[in-house]
Amino acid sequence: MRMDSPNDEVLGDFMMENESTMMDTERSDAIEEDDPFLKFIDSANQFCTRSRVIQRRMTPRGARAGAGLRIGFSEPASRIRAAWNEQNRSGALKKQSDFIAKLKKKHKRAKLLNTITIDSIYEKRFLPLSSVIEAVIVNVFVLPGTDICMLTLGDIWSSNTIDLYLHRRFYNIADPSNGPLKKGREVLLAGCYLRVSAGSSGCPRLLPTEYFVVLLDEDEDYDAMFLAAKFCTDSFSTISLDEVKGVSHSFYARIEYIGPVEVHVKYGNLQRKQITLVDNDGVRLNFSLWGEQVLIANLFSIGSMLALDKPFIGSSLEASHELCLEYGSATQLYLVPTLPHKEHVSVALTQNHFQGSRLLNASNLSEGPLVSQVTLPCDSQGSIDFSNYPFRSYIVDLRDKMMGISIYGIVTDIRASKGIFSLRIEDATGAIWAHLHFEKSWSLGRLGKGHTVFISGLSSSLNPRKSLEVSWYENRAGSSFFNLSCLLAFLNTPTLHRLSCISDLSIHTRGAQVCQVWVAQVEHCHVDLRFMHSIFGHLVEKPSPNVEAECKFCGRVCEGEVECTFLLEITIADETGKVFASCIGQTAAELLQISPDEFAFLHEEEQIIYPTMLGQEKFVVAIANHRRKGSCEGFMEQDQSTADWEVTLAIKC
Incomplete structure (x- = not known):
């Protein structure tokens, strides 16, 4: 077996490098002298070739590839073009396109909540998931050598544009011949993730998002014909659960109500948001969004017309016989915004x-x-x-x-x-x-x-x-x-009220008044332990062992929502006068300086004597007249008190 010496290896590498350099020199002679781009590619080619030679020297002999180190013309040319393309999109200010300038003149829509501009994306290099992007398509193109469809987006507030990798569920409407997704089209996006290339000149791009809504304008001929041809056949009244399998539907309806985010603990704290839609026949149907889909609702506004292509039709979570629409894997959304x-x-x-x-x-x-x-x-x-x-x-x-x-x-x-x-x-x-x-x-x-x-x-x-x-x-x-x-802040914040004297109160006094008082004439103090519906703060009759408490306020059985409380009638006074008032709940406990449970443990004699031990402690109270002239008689427990006044809130000075 013949062994190569280190000197032979270095010499071989030198000869190979020299041969490559000679080939580069010969090629340089043939380069068109008036084309700097070709010269630059040739220079990059030489640099890449030398880099491979150095890399080969550092690679163990057993791991070396073949002798062909020369790089083809297309590789450095493609890399240079890509690098220049990235640099061109690195955020430098540019003149807005004609599409954006035209849109800016006729734009009358109100800006959606959480809307973020493209300029701010470049500035912050960050995009919150809850952000909304209101954009216009400046260009539609396919990445060279791939089948990946890209949209170049701009907005009326920014000088920059940004590229979006279009989600494949929307490829069918990006057909350049007759698809609605084309240059000049307005779109709304939510749930976007930002991809930023390494390096200071890296170009931010938006990763594919399923939460994508196409805006239509009924005054435009193409859009009007598109809506008429695709969305004017089906209505909510013509669908049933028995007939939806294997059948595609398209609906056109007005957004009447956008509900809050609900959390369903039964389904692992899954979020849901419901949008109430009304079609042209006046029939209402809920459009449900689940999980991360709730971000789509940020793109909607009440009064706008929503066109749903191929929504999933299922039964309502609350009632299995009721229908609802959902954002399925094939669903596409179009929006005709309401003009203010x-x-x-x-x-x-x-x-x-x-x-x-x-x-x-x-x-x-x-x-x-x-x-x-x-x-x-x-x-x-x-x-x-x-x-x-x-x-x-x-x-x-x-x-x-x-x-x-x-x-x-x-x-x-x-x-x-x-x-x-x-x-x-x-x-x-x-x-x-x-x-x-x-x-x-x-x-x-x-x-x-x-x-x-x-x-x-x-x-x-x-x-x-x-x-x-x-x-x-x-x-x-x-x-x-x-x-x-x-409201506790009402008493704690002097700017929300002014102190009144007891003598200023009359049967004609309007609204809650704030006074600084003490408890007086304890012999007229009546403390009664009662039961209260905790949700409403109103009294209920004490239930017998076999009868559940019923709230007269809401008219329903309040199982598990009853707590012990005070019904207190007491005289309060200041330097100018005194007034007889009633109160219940926490306010009564504050005036008595004892909780209902603690009071209940006292002996009957101690309960009778307790009010005499209150002393002359001062309180700031809110007091209201619930028997003012013109006030209607109601069914509530206030009528069980002989007092005209109610202490609604009290804090100890």
Whole structure:
């Protein structure tokens, strides 16, 4: 066996390198002198060849490949082109394309929540999963040497563009000949992941996402024909569970309601969001999104028209006989966004009377004279959205087809019927009935007559008797409910109230008042241990061993929701006077400085003597008149007390 010496190995490598250099020199002579790109490729070719020679020297002889070290022309040319392409997309500011410039002129849609611009993606090199991208397709192309379809996206707020790897479920609509996914098309994306190449010049790209919605415009001929041909045959009333297998459906419906995210513990804390759709026949059907699919709802807006191609049709989770739609593996979504119609609304004279003319000075909003009108958006049904109305809404100014209303007033009556709770709310200008719709059951805690409340997200309508009333839905966007009389921050924050004297209180006093008092005339103190429905904060009759407690407030059996509480009637006083008041629950426990359970363990004699031991401790209390003139008589336990006043909240000084 012949062994090569190290000198022979080095010499062989040198000769091979020299031969390669001679070949490069001969090729250089043949290069067109006026083409710098070819010269650059040849230079890169030489560099790559030398690199391979050095790599071969460092590789053990047994692991060496063949002698062919020369690199073909196409490899360095492809690498250089790819590198230049990446550099070209590295975030340098560019002139916006004609597609974006055209879109910018006619763009009237409201910006979606969580929308992020392409410029900010380049700036932060980060993309939250909950982000929404509102984009226009600048280019559609296939990566060289592959079948991977790419979209170049831009937006009207950015100078940069970004490439998206199109998910393969959308390849069929990216057909350049007649597919709707083409240059100039607007799209919405959610659930995007960002891929950033290594190095400072690496080009960010968006990885494929299934949460992709194509926008259509009914005023465009192509889009109008596309909708008519594909989505005007099926309706919700024509489908049934027995006939959906193996049959594809396409529906066109309006988005009426976008529900909150629900968590189903039974299915491993799986998330669900339901969108209520209404078709042209007025039939309603839920479109359910599961798990990560809930991100799609960020692309929707109430009032927009949604076209669903090949949705999965199944039975509802709540009722197996009811149908629902789901985002299946073959589903594709198209959206016709609602344009924000606006109307001029005159500022009522009530504002001038109750709020003062200085609040109407337009200098607070814009330069100009006193405000006489404001412009507010309205939906496709003609309801005007008052959620951004710059002034307080008074009851006397409410009209039919108003939404997003906020009311600040006093509860003068409460009623319950068929799971709907109705409040009669009164302010300085009038009174109106508000119907509260809860997702499951009452969730507002204690609420009584005379309490001061703030409600937002109300909608007005005329009932069959042509009387105006308002409705409130717990989980609608913008809906909130605050009971100021039972809000601890009301007492803890001096800017929310001013201290009143007992002598200032009268039967005509409106709303909750704040006083600094002590407990007086303990001989008139009546402490009664009762049972309370913990969810509502109202008393229930003490159940017998074989009878469950029933709440008169909600009219249902409150199994497992009953707790021991106080019904306390007590005289409170300050330097100016005294008043006889009642209270229950935590407020009574605060005044008595003992819990109901601790009080129950005392002997009967100790329970009688206990109120005399309270001393002259001072409290800051919120007090409301629930028997004020004009207040309606109700069914609640307040009527069991002889006191006209209720202490709704108390804290020890």
